[in-house]
Amino acid sequence: MSGTSKKSKRSGDGQGGSTKASLTDAFDSDLYTNGKDLSGYNMSIAVGDEDEDMEDAGEINGRRLVAQYTATKDQLNEFAHGETEEADILMSREEKAQVASRETDYQRRRFDRNLSPTRDGDERSYKEIMKEREIEREEARVKRLIEERENKGSEVLDHVPTLKDGADGAVAVNGDREKTPPIDKQAARAARRKRRWDVADEKPAKAEEANGTAMEEDKPAEPAPKKSRWETGASAEPAAPTRSRWDTAAAPVAAPAGAAAPGGAPVPMPMTFGTDVSSRNAPLSDEMLDMMLPSEGYKILEPPPGYEPLRRPVGVPQLPENYGGFLIPEEGASSTLMGKQLPTEIPGVGDLQFFKTEDMKYFGKLVDGADEDEMTMEELKERKIMRLLLKVKNGTPPMRKTALRQLTDNARQFGAGPLFNQILPLLMERTLEDQERHLLVKVIDRILYKLDDLVRPYVHKILVVIEPLLIDQDYYARVEGREIISNLSKAAGLAHMISTMRPDLDHADEYVRNTTARAFAVVASALGIPALLPFLRAVCRSKKSWHARHTGVKIVQQIPILMGCAILPHLKGLVECIGENLNDEQPKVRMVTALALAALAEAATPYGIESFDDILNPLWTGARRQRGKALAAFLKAVGYIIPLMDEEYSNYYTSQIMESVIREFQSPDEEMKKVVLKVVSQCSGTAGVTRTYLKDNVLGEFFKHFWVRRMALDKRNYRQVVDTTVDLAQKAGVSEIVGRIVNNMKDESEAYRKMTVETIDKIISTLGAADVDQRLEEQLIDGVIVAFQDQTVEDPIVIDGFATVVNALGERAKPYLPQIVMIILNRLNNKAPTVRQQAADLISRITFVMSKCDEDPQLVKLGQALYEYLGEEYPEVLGSILGALRAIVTVVGLHAMVPPIKDLLPRLTPILRNRHEKVQENTIDLVGRIADRGPDFVNPREWMRICFELLEMLKAHKKGIRRAANNTFGYIAKAIGPQDVLATLLNNLRVQERQSRVCTAVAIGIVAETCAPFTVLPALMNEYRVPELNVQNGVLKALSFMFEYIGEVGKDYVYAVTPLLEDALIDRDQVHRQTAASVVKHLALGCVGLDVEDAMIHLLNLLWPNLFETSPHVIDRIIEAIEGVRNAVGTPLVMNYVWAGLFHPARKVRQPYWRLYNDAYVQSADAMVPVYPQFEEESIHRHELDIFI
């Protein structure tokens, strides 16, 4: 290295000239004479903690010299670096949440697009944009050509540098020279020889280049910068004001369109001062190299063949917009780990939920601590928007809400520009997560409404950001995208949308075309198909580029996918629009046309065949002519059109096409397989296709090619084959199809067995087993038993199939039942819990058939076995066993049950304590059933014990369990009388847990309902005297449920409970009053028209002062109660109360009164007419009412 030589040179100077000592020289010259050879010594100390040599010595022949008690460093670090590096769990979680991590490569191409500059009418005209697109296409074409050439290697002369001379080569190909500035041959040659250091830097050297052309290199002008031999030829390009397009041709695709626009002014990129590092990162110019390196001893090397420097267009910022510069991370490993270096609190924003590193790039400005007093209005506005966006994106839900509202309300004041300039770059961020994207999209949606036509200049920008949502995997993202685009098109208008999106229709990038087509379909659905149809017709017939035609047809394909049968009125227009493209010269256009026809036909089923009349012939003849993928598309279209036809036609057309369909059965192409399966299932569904036809022509081939083991392994094929087979069975008959596949249930491949069982399950459950003869019946049972016994993976499919077959056979299953019962009993004894569970599950599925076959003894046998297994320790299995017991009890009846109920129930009591949901559900079901049907089988003491256990059940998370427990309380109370149960329940009102108290209140309500209220009410009202708030509230709640359940019966108890309610309604505690109000509501609604107005008015008087409560729950209950009373006593009486406050001077008073007025108006406006106040003024007096006969 030159470093060493320089060092020695400098040390020489030090000794000779000055008195300063060199740092590298030793003073003990007698020991370390400078002249001595020091090569054997260490001149420096190792940087790392341990000595490198020692490390080598540590492991000789791969083992340590000292005993080792831990894994070697190699082993420890094996997965820490490089290829095998394990992902950080936290990191990967974070990344998983990001939208980009789930995207396919195709979807990621959205990052290749860039936000186009704002399109104001005067800034860039439609014509300019179109021209630009054309240039982009040309670029892409030329690039492709160059690539092809290079790949072929036919014309690699001396690895022509691609920037300049590549263009030269391309010109030869292209043939239109006049647009390319002529290149001086000599200069070009010089360039090829000399310009090696920088190929990409035009800009810094440009000024010199202009001079350089005129001057000889050995006679430099004095003020002119020194010309060097490095760049003699660099002047090849004249500094013409217009840059040739070949300059831009070499720019990477990702370069902003603005920079690539010829003639158009480059887009001013908003950049904070000093952050544009592009000039610093630019390649070194020739002068710089000249100055840095000595002129002798160096050789300029040829770049190796195939080397192409990474170029960026000069002057384009290298970093994203609004990049805030590098931020020095805080020190300290722990703080880095905790992610604390990022602020969670931004001045003026408050505490955020999170703040990511990437956010700094966009919101860094907020923490720069600049003085807001010195800012201009615009800057303040920008910061305000920034703050609101940050709140929406990273804030807590309430923050988000208010911020979103502020953004919406002030959208017009902020203006479209400042808003979108901040929102859209955020949406292009790579690390965006679902939630953030959703929120930002929501912001756009809301402000679109407000901005309306102000969005026009930003339509394209918004589209660039939103279009990718249309091809997201997430359904809701797609819906959001659609909504935005549809709102956008409504705000901007059709003409503007068309002129904005037209240039993208024949964009060079397929991704752009695809997303634009989808967006256009959304526009069509928003503004109506007829409005767009003339435009579509023109696009589909475009002579200029097949890309446009392709995209046009694709739009037509997307419209039915989006709108479904809503296309029917415009079907003819749409088909006519694309009809001619079926014979397009481009195979891709033909293909997409066929797909579009398929989509149209699918959406139109079963109507609209007349619209397709014109294309039937080309489609069918085309289908015979095509091969490969195109054939798949044509067949798909055929398959979807056939179901629209009437009998005669469908018969004819099916026979026409079936030949190629059957031929394609053996195609290895997945897509083709899918299509032919679909076509077969659709054809078999039409009336014109007969059973004999299918049997003779289709079935043989079908089973030969699709019922093979391989098909069962791929999930998608599996589904398709099953569905198609079921469809075929509809026409061909059960025995025909089942007979062919029944033996597959004994196959060695489990997936294949499962596929067969599922198919048979579906066929038999829809068509029944009447068609199955004796022999097939045996095969079926035999097969299904084998499939059941041999399954290794727990899957409901096999059990479903088993149950379906046995249930469908009904009484014919009798001969097989003993065998099945034997198998089940055996398996109940199995070691593996899943096997036991499946056996129990199977019992619960077949008990019905067993009792139908008079196999009660067998059932009893099973019941006894299950009873013995109640000690099961796996909760899943126990749940299934309980379910099976319940099923047996249901069909056998409580009387005939063995073991008897009085033995069974005590065994269930401890199981009630089990916390597992499945167990709880099944036990409570069983216990409830026993309590309902045969409470006498058990003594009351046992029932009381169960009551106590049931109270625990009220805490369950699942609503079904709580409900079942409550109902069981009712049954038990009915069986043993309410007193004891009620005492238990009333005691339970004292517990702490709210849910438990609520459920207890419900249970009391139910007990009161089942045992008549008068048995419960005295005790309940007595309980209200307990001076404990919880208990009193519980009583009120129980009353509320009780009155809700008993309805009109409540009339008899009105006067009994009124004193209690009086007391409750004037209580200090507002929750108390709230609960009392809900009692009043149910009470009042129960006695509408039952003549208890006096009590109701009394309660209303007590309710009325509560009108001014502000807590939402309280006021809602109060209003509901008043409404209840209004229904009970009639609107006019209550309106007398309302008139008083409608025009009260205080708004706080007016508000609740108007709420009551509105409620009354909505529910009974007509009843208010007679009682509207009388006005004496002439103009507003209701004269009609003065008429008197």
Next chain:
Amino acid sequence: MADKLRAQQQLEALQSRFIGTGNADTTRFEWTSNIARDSIASYIGHPPMLQYMSIGLGQPKEKTRVQLIDRMIQPVGPPPPVCWVR
């Protein structure tokens, strides 16, 4: 805050469905107009009522009906002049 917002939205939705509903800012003019219109609609909607009024006025039912419908236009006179000065 959130509740107020929701209440506001609900009120707007309600008002768009039922013109006759009001709020704390409803003016006397609006309210009386609504009362008049609702009353007239009610008279027309109850045929016996219409019959009674027609007999009292001594004219056919249909005529009364048309008269009543006509009266729905500015039932309490023109709106009060808008005053821009606060």
